[in-house]
Amino acid sequence: SQELEQSPQSLIVQEGKNLTINCTSSKTLYGLYWYKQKYGEGLIFLMMLQKGGEEKSHEKITAKLDEKKQQSSLHITASQPSHAGIYLCGADGSGGSYIPTFGRGTSLIVHP
Amino acid sequence: DGGITQSPKYLFRKEGQNVTLSCEQNLNHDAMYWYRQDPGQGLRLIYYSQIVNDFQKGDIAEGYSVSREKKESFPLTVTSAQKNPTAFYLCASSPLGPDTQYFGPGTRLTVL
Numbered sequence: 569s570q571e572l573e574q575s576p577q578s579l580i581v582q583e584g585k586n587l588t589i590n591c592t593s594s595k596t597l598y599g600l601y602w603y604k605q606k607y608g609e610g611l612i613f614l615m616m617l618q619k620g621g622e623e624k625s626h627e628k629i630t631a632k633l634d635e636k637k638q639q640s641s642l643h644i645t646a647s648q649p650s651h652a653g654i655y656l657c658g659a660d661g662s663g664g665s666y667i668p669t670f671g672r673g674t675s676l677i678v679h680p
Numbered sequence: 681d682g683g684i685t686q687s688p689k690y691l692f693r694k695e696g697q698n699v700t701l702s703c704e705q706n707l708n709h710d711a712m713y714w715y716r717q718d719p720g721q722g723l724r725l726i727y728y729s730q731i732v733n734d735f736q737k738g739d740i741a742e743g744y745s746v747s748r749e750k751k752e753s754f755p756l757t758v759t760s761a762q763k764n765p766t767a768f769y770l771c772a773s774s775p776l777g778p779d780t781q782y783f784g785p786g787t788r789l790t791v792l
Contacts, residue, residue, distance in 0.1 A: 598778065609786060610786050611781075611783040612783075613781075613782065658781070667725065670723040671722055
């Protein structure tokens with residue numbers, strides 16, 4: 569089965585700093601999703617990447633899928649306290665399965 | 681407004697009692713999912729359904745049951761056979777095939 573490994577597990581940054589979260593797959597990624605979760609709430613969809621080398625941005629958050637389609641990175645520029653939460657990557661199941669799998673999440677704290 | 685709702689947000693039950701968590705969506709999605717989230721564990725799939733009157737076990741189905749009598753509704757019953765039911769439960773829906781999942785706000789179940 570496909571496994572997604574996220575790093576780091578947790579991150580504490582000062583407001584205004586840039587940061588990167590990585591998501592690495594054991595198999596080729598056919599669809600990679602990034603979600604954000606505030607503590608105790610549901611997941612909010614951020615972006616979906618499908619093509620090798622694809623890059624998408626939403627406000628100050630940029631996500632990229634590498635050419636080999638086995639790793640994605642999420643980059644936040646000039647972090648703000650509103651960026652705090654848990655970031656999860658998810659991927660479509662491989663081998664024709666559409667049941668997604670998720671990484672364990674990266675917990676982000678941004679100090680004002 | 682289109683969306684996916686879960687109720688209640690917080691639920692307390694005594695050990696040995698069955699409890700049913702509600703999940704409703706008006707997005708006209710064919711597929712619906714139930715996940716369990718524990719600290720540091722990410723999302724683990726309990727059950728999923730891709731069509732009315734049909735559902736499949738996920739990775740951790742033991743001690744849980746579901747029904748899908750209507751396209752809009754996918755209730756989850758946590759039975760007394762579930763050994764460690766205290767957790768945060770998330771429901772999601774999506775169109776069939778590889779596509780973005782939309783999540784409800786979650787239900788936090790505490791078994792006393």
